[in-house]
Amino acid sequence: MSVKFVPVQWTANKWVYDAVLLACVAGYILVFIRVGTPLADTTRPVDGAIVRMRAYGSCAFFMLTFILCIGPLARLDQRFLPLLYNRRHFGVLTAVVAAVHAFYVLGWYYAFSPTDAYEALLTANTSFDRLIGFPFEMLGLLALSILAILAATSHDFWLAFLTAPVWKRLHLLIYVAYAAAVAHVALGALQDTTNPAFGALVVGGALLVVGLHLVARGGGQAARGTEIFVADVDAFVDGRAIVVPIGGDERAAVFRNGAALSAVSNACAHQNGPLGEGRIIDGCITCPWHGFQYRPEDGRSPAPFTERIPTYNLRLDGARVLLDTRANPPGTAVAPLPLPDGRP
Amino acid sequence: MGATLVDVAWLYGAVGLGVAALFLVFGVGRVMESARGAFLFRPLLVPGIMLLWPVVLWRWAALERGARVDLRAHRPPLRAQAVLAAVLAVVVPLVLGVALIARQDGPAEAPAIRLDTPS
Numbered sequence: 001m002s003v004k005f006v007p008v009q010w011t012a013n014k015w016v017y018d019a020v021l022l023a024c025v026a027g028y029i030l031v032f033i034r035v036g037t038p039l040a041d042t043t044r045p046v047d048g049a050i051v052r053m054r055a056y057g058s059c060a061f062f063m064l065t066f067i068l069c070i071g072p073l074a075r076l077d078q079r080f081l082p083l084l085y086n087r088r089h090f091g092v093l094t095a096v097v098a099a100v101h102a103f104y105v106l107g108w109y110y111a112f113s114p115t116d117a118y119e120a121l122l123t124a125n126t127s128f129d130r131l132i133g134f135p136f137e138m139l140g141l142l143a144l145s146i147l148a149i150l151a152a153t154s155h156d157f158w159l160a161f162l163t164a165p166v167w168k169r170l171h172l173l174i175y176v177a178y179a180a181a182v183a184h185v186a187l188g189a190l191q192d193t194t195n196p197a198f199g200a201l202v203v204g205g206a207l208l209v210v211g212l213h214l215v216a217r218g219g220g221q222a223a224r225g226t227e228i229f230v231a232d233v234d235a236f237v238d239g240r241a242i243v244v245p246i247g248g249d250e251r252a253a254v255f256r257n258g259a260a261l262s263a264v265s266n267a268c269a270h271q272n273g274p275l276g277e278g279r280i281i282d283g284c285i286t287c288p289w290h291g292f293q294y295r296p297e298d299g300r301s302p303a304p305f306t307e308r309i310p311t312y313n314l315r316l317d318g319a320r321v322l323l324d325t326r327a328n329p330p331g332t333a334v335a336p337l338p339l340p341d342g343r344p
Numbered sequence: 345m346g347a348t349l350v351d352v353a354w355l356y357g358a359v360g361l362g363v364a365a366l367f368l369v370f371g372v373g374r375v376m377e378s379a380r381g382a383f384l385f386r387p388l389l390v391p392g393i394m395l396l397w398p399v400v401l402w403r404w405a406a407l408e409r410g411a412r413v414d415l416r417a418h419r420p421p422l423r424a425q426a427v428l429a430a431v432l433a434v435v436v437p438l439v440l441g442v443a444l445i446a447r448q449d450g451p452a453e454a455p456a457i458r459l460d461t462p463s
Binding site: 004005006007116118119120122123131132148149151152153155157158160161162169172175176178179182183186187190191199202203206207209210213214217 | 345346347349350353372375376378379380381382384385388389391392394395396399400403407424425426428429431432433435436437439440442443444446447448
């Protein structure tokens with residue numbers, strides 16, 4: 001949460017996250033080159049330049065695979081949430097590593113002719129009508145272009161400027177980038193690799209991404225009518241929420257704060273993080289993704305912050321908690337619903 | 345064709361650079377309250393503006409006309425994400441399977457022979 005935009009909102013956790021990330025990437029590339037280079041000389045079909053481009057290319061692919069696993073993993077088990085806190089830096093670094101791979105490719109396969117390297121990339125192979133020999137470089141270019149757009153729009157400014165739903169839709173292109181990257185590797189490196197471990201890692205990683213997304217997908221059935229049943233009052237845990245789908249893309253999070261209940265939108269105004277998976281800290285609903293906070297009773301961030309989320313009206317029917325699915329405008333105050341019999 | 349595409353890309357980027365200069369000097373402070381008096385973060389926006397300058401111009405104009413910044417901020421595209429994940433679940437195994445089936449192994453009947461290094 002920030003009153004004015006800053007270049008990077010550093011925290012101690014982010015420093016540690018980035019340090020571990022950089023160490024892992026540097027370690028992977030160094031080991032790949034260290035192991036691969038002695039095997040590569042001019043008498044073999046793979047030389048040092050190709051080893052380097054494969055080191056960066058495979059690193060970018062595995063980083064992208066890991067990034068796409070973080071979301072569903074965090075949804076399945078909250079112990080993975082720390083991986084999610086700084087995922088944007090992970091994404092930016094992935095784009096950089098992929099760009100280094102591309103520059104090695106341009107500087108080797110397209111550098112020794114009078115034709116401009118970029119022009120040669122676009123025209124050297126146009127066999128789009130065949131599978132073996134398909135210009136898989138175009139798939140890599142598509143993936144890299146998307147990664148570049150996502151990295152370039154990762155600053156919080158873009159969230160506020162484009163609005164979170166537009167920004168989120170733009171960043172859903174990550175799935176298109178991943179499909180293109182899988183096809184790029186499958187029709188490129190997998191076609192001539194003699195290393196079964198590499199093939200197994202690529203196929204296993206891609207299927208892991210798919211499997212985790214299928215396992216972790218949430219319910220999103222549409223609600224009927226304007227009032228829906230949330231849960232019995234006994235089901236609520238102090239400081240935690242129960243999330244209910246209320247139709248379309250919307251979900252509401254009903255929090256118990258001491259002896260009262262309040263309902264807000266499940267989507268954080270920052271990055272649409274799942275507020276209902278967070279908890280109440282210092283009297284405020286705290287987003288599990290980046291710690292943005294909102295007061296349960298009116299959905300407003302405490303001063304000096306200005307974020308607001310919609311609230312919902314609740315009522316009791318005996319021990320049943322009912323929610324009116326018509327959202328109040330963001331920041332609308334709603335009196336908390338007291339639990340019956342003054343339950344603690 | 346290739347040369348034309350490269351020229352168009354350079355032109356697109358050059359226009360984007362001009363839009364970035366205009367927006368970051370004159371526009372961003374007018375339409376974004378959190379950007380007023382904040383300057384260090386602005387160079388970080390240049391690549392994004394160069395890539396998405398038509399969107400930036402559209403959004404800049406909308407905000408100048410008074411559009412709300414937090415419009416529909418509570419409606420994440422959950423259905424779109426679910427659809428894309430489902431499409432990925434079909435496309436990825438299909439692409440990998442087809443690529444591995446079509447893969448041609450090396451010429452085992454005539455393996456490569458290492459030539460002597462010239463003395």
